Amino acid sequence: MKTTLVGRDLLSIGDLTPEELTYVLDVAQTQKEAWALGDRDVPLAGRSVALIFQKPSLRTLVSFEVACARLGLHPVTMQGRDTAFSRGESPFDTTMVLERYVDAIAIRTFEQSLLTEVAAYAEIPVLNMLSDDHHPFQGLADLLTMREHHGSLSGLSFAYVGDGNNMANTYLLGGALAGMDVRIATPSGYEPPAEIVQHAEELAAEAGAKICICGGPEEAVKGAKVVATDTWASMGQEEEYEMRLEVFGAFTVDDDLMAQAAGDAIFMHCLPAHRGEEVSDEVIDSTCSVVFDEAENRLHVQKAWLSLVLGA
Ligand code: CP
Ligand code: NVA
Numbered sequence: 001m002k003t004t005l006v007g008r009d010l011l012s013i014g015d016l017t018p019e020e021l022t023y024v025l026d027v028a029q030t031q032k033e034a035w036a037l038g039d040r041d042v043p044l045a046g047r048s049v050a051l052i053f054q055k056p057s058l059r060t061l062v063s064f065e066v067a068c069a070r071l072g073l074h075p076v077t078m079q080g081r082d083t084a085f086s087r088g089e090s091p092f093d094t095t096m097v098l099e100r101y102v103d104a105i106a107i108r109t110f111e112q113s114l115l116t117e118v119a120a121y122a123e124i125p126v127l128n129m130l131s132d133d134h135h136p137f138q139g140l141a142d143l144l145t146m147r148e149h150h151g152s153l154s155g156l157s158f159a160y161v162g163d164g165n166n167m168a169n170t171y172l173l174g175g176a177l178a179g180m181d182v183r184i185a186t187p188s189g190y191e192p193p194a195e196i197v198q199h200a201e202e203l204a205a206e207a208g209a210k211i212c213i214c215g216g217p218e219e220a221v222k223g224a225k226v227v228a229t230d231t232w233a234s235m236g237q238e239e240e241y242e243m244r245l246e247v248f249g250a251f252t253v254d255d256d257l258m259a260q261a262a263g264d265a266i267f268m269h270c271l272p273a274h275r276g277e278e279v280s281d282e283v284i285d286s287t288c289s290v291v292f293d294e295a296e297n298r299l300h301v302q303k304a305w306l307s308l309v310l311g312a
């Protein structure tokens with residue numbers, strides 16, 4: 001059966017089947033190679049996408065705009081809280097208006113419920129460019145990066161050390177779908193939500209993956225082929241920053257922790273990084289760090305997704 005993603009939303013990486021996940025990564029890889037060989041086809045010329053940012057961004061904003069440019073798709077970028085979903089205009093009215101102009105709606109926001117509400121109203125694809133709970137395009141980019149560096153994802157041992165946040169949720173669900181051995185270490189009280197862990201365990205049972213919410217960073221990282229972390233205070237948690245510095249103090253990914261991982265382990269971080277906090281300079285600047293490959297692959301997976309859901 002041929003996989004088609006035309007018209008599909010992506011609100012969480014867990015929305016995909018294992019076959020769809022592999023298909024998106026394959027298309028992204030093919031398009032990446034074709035671009036490097038000089039393919040400058042613009043299959044979505046004349047079409048448009050709304051990019052709505054209610055939180056700051058560097059990578060997501062630039063990589064989505066460039067992905068659009070490479071497809072001939074026109075991005076309409078709105079930043080801050082004073083354009084879409086403002087002035088008391090309801091999500092329903094906003095969605096109905098946007099649908100008259102654009103072919104897809106991409107949103108970076110706080111609550112996942114705004115995305116699910118817009119997706120329920122919209123007949124065009126809705127894309128999650130990061131919410132408090134999920135970051136699916138970062139997850140796709142990171143899985144593509146792991147595949148490039150380690151080959152097959154099936155059985156790959158992956159450790160995430162840090163906050164049980166949107167990235168931890170995304171790694172749990174994406175890793176489970178890909179059949180990986182996913183280990184998560186957070187301070188007590190900062191674990192990923194129980195319903196996400198349960199969803200990941202259900203996906204893992206089908207895909208032959210393993211899920212471990214571990215007792216500490218050393219247990220998670222031991223022998224792992226991939227070690228990842230993320231900021232200790234996500235966007236929207238700025239007031240907790242000082243308190244979190246204390247809570248997460250023993251969770252820095254440094255040379256001592258990386259020494260517990262496999263000899264050919266890679267280090268990953270979605271960025272922006274807070275050097276000296278969740279990761280030391282020596283690790284993020286080392287030859288095992290693939291953080292800029294991850295950033296580049298945002299562009300390739302988003303271009304692939306836009307071309308697949310818009311039927312390029
Ligand atoms: N990784 C990521 O989403 O970066 P931005 O917040 O800069 O978009
Ligand atoms: N967890 C971070 C990811 C940033 C890309 C945040 O939500 O701020």
